[in-house]
Amino acid sequence: MVIDTVLFDLDGTLMDHDAAAEAAVLAGVAAELSGRALDGGTAPAAPEFDRDAVLRFWRRIERTEYDRYLAGELTVQEQRRTRAVALAAHLGLGRWSAERADDWFAGYLRRYRESWRAYPEVPDAIEELGAGRRLGVITNGEGGIQRAKLRAIGLAALAPHTTASGEAGRAKPDPEIFHLACRALGTAPERTAYVGDRLDLDARAATAAGLFGVWLDRAPAGPGPGTAPPADVPRVRSLTELPALLGAG
Known part of the structure; x- marks a missing residue:
């Protein structure tokens, strides 16, 4: 891969x-x-x-x-x-x-x-993942406010490469919004990873669209059995785990 x-x-x-x-x-x-x-x-x-x-x-x-x-x-x-x-x-x-x-x-x-803030690990993870790779965003929402969020949390470089459902006329989990984003960035779905915090709407929907879907499960592991990782998509607990999962860019 x-x-x-x-x-x-x-x-x-x-x-x-x-x-x-x-x-x-x-x-x-x-x-x-x-x-x-x-x-x-x-x-x-x-x-x-x-x-x-x-x-x-x-x-x-x-x-x-x-x-x-x-x-x-x-x-x-x-x-x-x-x-x-x-x-x-x-x-x-x-x-x-x-x-x-x-x-x-x-x-x-x-x-x-x-109160808009990036998660603490996001800046370093984006910097590492962006070395040798194209980066972008797919979001269910209105493009204007979603790009404003990216600028406010220090990720302005991702704003021009954002596909928003309010502009695309398609929303996740529709495969077409994933394909639109891939075409906009000039990449093939099979060479593209998509990372999101909702298992069905993000990770599984991306996988169904032909991308490499990854579930970001931020829920604390805590004591007890916890939630078993899904068998159909990889799970990470933090974006810091992505570089190792995806390999060299």
């Missing part, structure tokens, strides 16, 4: 989306609950709420509504609005209007952007 191109997923692979999203939603909920207390005439105080429950709800609604957007059922703004409305209902804040939901989500996006 000769791999001369490595493509990456973005959120959860290069950028710590979960940490940024969690910081943004928790700050937004705290501000909302503080505001409700002030409206009731009480003194401002740090609001009490179940942070873990909020995060579980937010992760679930984010995935379901974003998948609906990728399927063409909702626009970008509609999926944002439905998430905000659902969160307000979950918190007992009543039924928000579209304008109220859009305003809250705009604040969420500002806080989310402020």
Whole structure:
């Protein structure tokens, strides 16, 4: 196997989306609950709420509504609005209007952007993998914001080589988005690796498209049996393991 191109997923692979999203939603909920207390005439105080429950709800609604957007059922703004409305209902804040939901989500996006960070090992791994190989990104999302993330986390060199579903008209796991990226970089699928944090959507989808799919499993191993590695695709725990897996460029 000769791999001369490595493509990456973005959120959860290069950028710590979960940490940024969690910081943004928790700050937004705290501000909302503080505001409700002030409206009731009480003194401002740090609001009490179940942070873990909020995060579980937010992760679930984010995935379901974003998948609906990728399927063409909702626009970008509609999926944002439905998430905000659902969160307000979950918190007992009543039924928000579209304008109220859009305003809250705009604040969420500002806080989310402020928290964009690459995973610690990413800069060194990208530098090592880029020696003798072409690099790029395939991401389910809007091209503008995804390239802005790459620039913000110090990976601006990858921005011009990014294939985004919002522009391609195809989303992972559709094989065509992988083939579009390969054609854009002038590489053959069988000489291209694709690395992502979702087993089915990234690693297995890339493998089905003829690429060398790699699952990046960032879940801590911890005590006990843990998750057995899949038999059909290789698993790495960190991007630092990729050079050894892929061999010389």
